[in-house]
Amino acid sequence: MLPSENKYLTNVSFDTVIFGFTGEELKILILEYQNSGLFALPGGYIRRDENLLDAAKKGVMKRTGLKKIQLEQFHTFGKLNRSDPESSKTIAKGLGYEMPNDHWVLDRFVTIGYYALIDYNQVRPTPNKFSDSINWYSINNLPPLMMDHEEIVQKALEAIRNDLGTKLFGTNLLPEKFTMKELRKVYETILNKKLRRTTFQRKMLSMDILTRHEKLYTGAANKAPYLYSFNKKKANKT
């Protein structure tokens, strides 16, 4: 069934950019709509009886299988011509519906963008009834995205670059305990540039947000690196 107007707010939607880190690459989740060849960010509408943030969380949790998620709002997109009624019609058609020309989802939408940084390994992307598939794509190798979703991804990347060092702590991009090298790799991937090992380590330690744990013994005991975790109490103050 097509979504009914009296359940949802009109002219306003949300879209999410869900980042996962493979250890090597930054990827995001992309939906492919059934029988339409259209790729999109996971998004949705806001029910009249729910908070904007809850609507976005529910949408993400449903599609990732995660029980808990932290979303950061990064930008709201409101350009005059960002909506694309033809794509919406194509999606409806792929699902077997004929969408009337005056249907509310064909109207103009202002969309609120959220990002999430999640544990790549803990997620089982779950297609919903509208989508063929939902998959991880490297941010350097995305399929052509519908509407202004490419612009939304770029703006989300800018946002996580700006938020490195503050909001990034306490997220699930890394396992609970990690080495300095793994942390540096996250920074390098997000910033898309190499960082000097010694400078990075000094900077991170000077921020006073890491707790040092035991060494990670791998056999080559001489070179065993320390494990760290985020000191969430301190990190949240930054």
Add this chain to the structure above:
Amino acid sequence: MLPSENKYLTNVSFDTVIFGFTGEELKILILEYQNSGLFALPGGYIRRDENLLDAAKKGVMKRTGLKKIQLEQFHTFGKLNRSDPESSKTIAKGLGYEMPNDHWVLDRFVTIGYYALIDYNQVRPTPNKFSDSINWYSINNLPPLMMDHEEIVQKALEAIRNDLGTKLFGTNLLPEKFTMKELRKVYETILNKKLRRTTFQRKMLSMDILTRHEKLYTGAANKAPYLYSFNKKKANKT
């Protein structure tokens, strides 16, 4: 006349927090609606034929008399109970209109927040036909604001604190040329704390965003401080 539904997007609006710096205090512009005793941030609706950002700019320019304005989007507010139909009815009544219960402006609204940092001395606040007055109020002494406007102000303050050192340059908070002391006063007022003169000066100069000009001669020639301006080319790269 009440605003007509087919001209505007429904369920979505904008609100603006317009900061000015008196040299001593940070103030914002607050509207008082006619015959209602209600105080609010300047805000409005988005015409179906205009970009979100243009709608917000137009709203601010009309009320400040400024010909040019730089707005920064900082957060979108979408809590379930943020709208307050009773206030909207009171406002309409104060203007001499009886608002029908099913009028679209009484519905739930998600609002996009923008801030602007403008030159306090160049602005002639202009009341519009709905408002009694529009005036500068110190952020430490605001009248009780309607709806969630107090929360919007607090979030805007957080945003300008975070943006200090990046987006703040090139704004109109200061005259084109200013002394280090005047610049420090802006920082101290926004951060709401005293900063050490020497540390502040060192930090600012190390950021390489200031151009040094002639000294400001005031008569007490021995102590004449240098004048600075923002090097916009460099500042925009930060």
